[in-house]
Amino acid sequence: MKFSAILALCVVSLVSPTSAYNIYKADAVNCRSSPSTSGKVVRTYTAKDNISLTCQTSGENVKGNTLWDKTTHGCYVSDYYLKTGSNGYVAGKCSSNGGGSTPSTGKIPGPIKDDYPYKGSCGGVDPWRYYKCQCTSFVAWRINSRLGVKFHNMYKGPNWGNANKWDNAARQTGVPVNSKPVAGCVAQTNAGNYGHVAWVAKVSGNSVTIEEYNWSKNRYSTRTVPKSTFNYIHIKV
Known part of the structure; x- marks a missing residue:
C-alpha cells in the first residue's frame, strides 16, 4: 500500500476534548453514578482539579440547574458546581442511556x-x-x-x-x-x-x-x- x-x-x-473546568461555589463536589444526588458517590473532586467532560444530560434539579455533566471518569457532577462559562450545553448531549x-x-x-x-x-x-x-x-x-x-x-x-x-x-x-x-x-x-x-x-x-x-x-x-x-x-x- x-x-x-x-x-x-x-x-x-x-x-x-472538552476544555477542563474547575469547581466553584463549593470546596469539593461529589461525582455520582447517575445524574442525581441519590446516585452512588464514585469519586470526589476538589477545587484544584481540572475536570473534562464527555457529554451532558438533564437530571435532578440542583439549586435551579437541571444540567449534569458526565466526566471522563464516567460519573456525573451537577453543572451548578462547574465553572463552564455557560448555563447551557458546552459538550455533546449524552444518549438516552446516559453514556x-x-x-x-x-x-x-x-x-x-x-x-x-x-x-x-x-x-x-x-x-x-x-x-x-x-x-x-x-x-x-x-x-x-x-x-x-x-x-x-x-x-x-x-x-x-x-x-x-x-x-x-x-x-x-x-x-x-x-x-x-x-x-x-x-x-x-x-x-x-x-x-x-x-x-x-x-x-x-x-x-x-x-x-x-x-x-x-x-x-x-x-x-x-x-x-x-x-x-x-x-x-x-
Whole structure:
C-alpha cells in the first residue's frame, strides 16, 4: 500500500476534548453514578482539579440547574458546581442511556453493512466527540454498538484523538495492540497525516476484510487487504 493513498483517510478526524473546568461555589463536589444526588458517590473532586467532560444530560434539579455533566471518569457532577462559562450545553448531549453510546445489540463482529447512523448527514460532532463520517467516528460507533463498550475520545483518560494516536492511547490504557487480527477488533495505521482506523469484519488466512468510513470522500466501504497493512487494537476481543 502506498502511503500517499492514505493522506485523505481521516482528515481532521479529531474533535478537541472538552476544555477542563474547575469547581466553584463549593470546596469539593461529589461525582455520582447517575445524574442525581441519590446516585452512588464514585469519586470526589476538589477545587484544584481540572475536570473534562464527555457529554451532558438533564437530571435532578440542583439549586435551579437541571444540567449534569458526565466526566471522563464516567460519573456525573451537577453543572451548578462547574465553572463552564455557560448555563447551557458546552459538550455533546449524552444518549438516552446516559453514556453517550449505544448498547450492544448484535453479535460480534455483526453483519457487513452500512448501518452507521450518520450516513447522509455528515458534519458536526457525534456523541463520542469525533466528526461525523470520519473513520474515527465510524469505529467509535461500532465499538459502542457492537462491543457494548462506552468508548469515546477520552476513553480511560488519554486523548485518543486522530487515528494515528489510537495505538499509543491503547497502550497507555492497557488495551492490547498487536499484529494478530480477530473479527471485532480495530484495524489501525499511522500512515499518512492522520492515520486510519477500521472495523475488522473477517479474518481469512493472511488477509482481513475491513469496514470503514472516509477511505473515499466520507463514504462507507469495505476492503480485503493483507494482515500486515494494520496494527490491531483489542478493546474487547
